[in-house]
Amino acid sequence: xxxxxxxxxxxxxxxxxxxxxxxxxxxxxxxxxxxxxxxxxxxxxxxxxxxxxx
Amino acid sequence: xxxxxxxxxxxxxxxxxxxxxxxxxxxxxxxxxxxxxxxxxxxxxxxxxxxxxxxxxxxxxxxxxxxxxxxxxxxxxxxxxxxxxxxxxxxxxxxxxxxxxxxxxxxxxxxxxxxxxxxxxxxxxxxxxxxxxxxxxxxxxxxxxxxxxxxxxxxxxxxxxxxxxxxxxxxxxxxxxxxxxxxxxxxxxxxxxxxxxxxxxxxxxxxxxxxxxxxxxxxxxxxxxxxxxxxxxxxxxxxxxxxxxxxxxxx
Amino acid sequence: xxxxxxxxxxxxxxxxxxxxxxxxxxxxxxxxxxxxxxxxxxxxxxxxxxxxxxxxxxxxxxxxxxxxxxxxxxxxxxxxxxxxxxxxxxxxxxxxxxxxxxxxxxxxxxxxxxxxxxxxxxxxxxxxxxxxxxxxxxxxxxxxxxxxxxxxx
Numbered sequence: 001x002x003x004x005x006x007x008x009x010x011x012x013x014x015x016x017x018x019x020x021x022x023x024x025x026x027x028x029x030x031x032x033x034x035x036x037x038x039x040x041x042x043x044x045x046x047x048x049x050x051x052x053x054x
Numbered sequence: 055x056x057x058x059x060x061x062x063x064x065x066x067x068x069x070x071x072x073x074x075x076x077x078x079x080x081x082x083x084x085x086x087x088x089x090x091x092x093x094x095x096x097x098x099x100x101x102x103x104x105x106x107x108x109x110x111x112x113x114x115x116x117x118x119x120x121x122x123x124x125x126x127x128x129x130x131x132x133x134x135x136x137x138x139x140x141x142x143x144x145x146x147x148x149x150x151x152x153x154x155x156x157x158x159x160x161x162x163x164x165x166x167x168x169x170x171x172x173x174x175x176x177x178x179x180x181x182x183x184x185x186x187x188x189x190x191x192x193x194x195x196x197x198x199x200x201x202x203x204x205x206x207x208x209x210x211x212x213x214x215x216x217x218x219x220x221x222x223x224x225x226x227x228x229x230x231x232x233x234x235x236x237x238x239x240x241x242x243x244x245x246x247x248x249x250x251x252x253x254x255x256x257x258x259x260x261x262x263x264x265x266x267x268x269x270x271x272x273x274x275x276x277x278x279x280x281x282x283x284x285x286x287x288x289x290x291x292x293x294x295x296x297x298x299x300x301x302x303x304x305x
Numbered sequence: 306x307x308x309x310x311x312x313x314x315x316x317x318x319x320x321x322x323x324x325x326x327x328x329x330x331x332x333x334x335x336x337x338x339x340x341x342x343x344x345x346x347x348x349x350x351x352x353x354x355x356x357x358x359x360x361x362x363x364x365x366x367x368x369x370x371x372x373x374x375x376x377x378x379x380x381x382x383x384x385x386x387x388x389x390x391x392x393x394x395x396x397x398x399x400x401x402x403x404x405x406x407x408x409x410x411x412x413x414x415x416x417x418x419x420x421x422x423x424x425x426x427x428x429x430x431x432x433x434x435x436x437x438x439x440x441x442x443x444x445x446x447x448x449x450x451x452x453x454x455x456x457x458x
Contacts, residue, residue, distance in 0.1 A: 002099060002100065012106040012109070013100065013107070015106050015107040018107055018110065018167045018171050019106065021167050022110045022113055022163075022164040022167045022168070023110075023112075025163055026117065026160050026164065029160055030156075030269060033152070033153065034273065037276045037277055037280065038276075040277075041276065041279065044280050045283065045296070045299060047287065048293070048299075051287055052300065099435075099437075100436060101435070101437075102436060102441075103402060103431075104430065104434075111434070171401055172401065172402050173400060173402070173427045173428050173429070174399070174400025174401075174402075174426065174428055178342070178427070180342040181342065218318065218321070219325050221322070222325060222326055222329040226333070234341065235341055235343050235345075235363055237343075237410055237427060237429055239429065239432040240431075242432040242433070242434060250432050252434060252435045252439060255435075
C-alpha cells in the first residue's frame with residue numbers, strides 16, 4: 001500500500017483537486033452516457049410499440 | 055470456415071446478437087476498471103518528479119488512446135459502409151462517434167487538469183493539444199453533419215467522407231510530439247523500445263485502457279441497437295420485435 | 306477483367322484518401338515553421354527566431370544558474386540545450402516542476418542587453434515515470450558510471 005492513512009490518500013500529495021476532478025469527471029461522463037443510452041432505448045422501444053399497435 | 059458473415063451484417067440478425075454481447079463487455083469493463091484503479095491507486099508508487107499528480111495518467115492516457123482508436127475504427131466502418139453500401143456499417147460508425155467525442159473531451163479536460171499543476175498552465179497551443187482539439191471538432195462535425203441530413207443514406211455518405219478526410223489528423227496527433235517542439239512530453243511507450251515507466255504504473259495504465267476499450271464496445275453496441283430501432287422503425291423485423299415486446303418477450 | 310461497381314468505389318475512396326493525405330502533407334510542410342512551439346537556445350544564438358514579436362525558448366534550466374532576487378518574486382536563470390545558453394529573467398510564480406536540470410519553456414522577448422525577459426515560464430517534464438527510489442538509484446549509477454556531459458533527455 002502506498003498510503004499511510006485515508007486522509008493522505010484523499011489529499012493526493014496536495015494535488016487532490018486535480019486528481020479527483022479528473023477521475024470524477026471521467027466517471028460522470030461514463031455514467032451519464034449509459035443512462036442517456038438507456039433512456040434513448042426506452043423511448044425508441046416505446047415508439048416502435050406504438051407503431052406496431054396501429 | 056463456414057460462418058456466413060453477411061448473415062450478421064443485416065440489422066435484424068445483428069440486433070439480438072449485440073444484445074447478448076453487451077452484458078459481457080459491460081462486466082469486463084467494470085472488472086478491469088476496478089483492477090486498474092486498485093493498481094493505479096494502491097500499488098503503483100508515487101512518481102519521482104510529479105508526485106501524486108501523475109496518477110491522472112490512469113484516465114488521461116487511456117482516454118486519449120481511445121479517442122484516436124475510436125476515430126480510426128469509426129472511419130473504417132464508414133469506409134466499408136460507403137464502399138459496400140452496407141447500412142449496418144454506417145450505423146456502427148454513427149454509434150461510435152459520440153463515445154469517441156466523450157473520450158476526446160475527457161482527454162482534453164484531464165490533460166488540462168494535469169497541465170495546470172505540472173506545467174503551470176491549463177492550455178497551450180502546441181501541436182499535440184491543438185491536434186487533439188481538432189479531433190474533438192471532427193467528431194462533433196461528423197455528428198452534426200449526420201444529424202443535419204434527413205435522408206439516412208445521404209447522411210451516411212456525407213458523414214463517411216468527413217470521417218475519412220479526418221483520419222489524417224490521427225497520425226498527426228500521435229506523432230506531433232516527435233515532429234515538432236511541443237510542451238507535451240514524448241510518448242512513454244514506443245514500438246521497439248522499453249517503456250519509460252515503472253512496471254506497476256504501466257500495468258495500471260494498460261488495464262485501464264483495456265477497461266475503456268471494453269466500455270466502448272458495450273456502449274457502442276447499446277447505441278447501435280437504438281439507432282437500428284429508430285432507423286428501421288417501419289421495417290417488418292422491428293414491428294415483429296415490438297409485437298414480441300408487447301407480449302412480454304424480452305429482446 | 307470486369308471491374309465491379311463495388312471495387313470501383315473502393316478504388317475511388319483509395320484515391321480520395323491518398324489525395325487528402327497528400328494535401329495534408331503539403332499544408333503541414335507549409336505550416337511547419339508556424340508549428341514551432343518553442344525555439345532552442347542554439348536557434349536564438351543563430352538568430353533563427355522572430356525579431357519583432359515575442360517567442361518561446363525551450364531547454365533545460367542550467368544547473369546552479371537559479372538566483373532569486375530579494376523581492377522574492379524575480380528570478381534569474383539560464384536555459385541551455387547543452388550547446389548554447391540564454392540568460393532569462395522572470396517575475397512571477399514558477400510551476401511546481403520548475404527545477405535546475407529540468408525542462409523549461411519560457412515565453413518572452415530578448416531585451417537590448419541580450420537577456421530574455423520572460424512573461425510566462427512553463428515546466429516541460431519528460432516522459433519517464435518511476436518511483437523516487439528508482440530515480441535516486443539511477444542518479445547514483447550515472448554519477449559513478451560516467452563523467453559524460455550529455456544530459457539525460
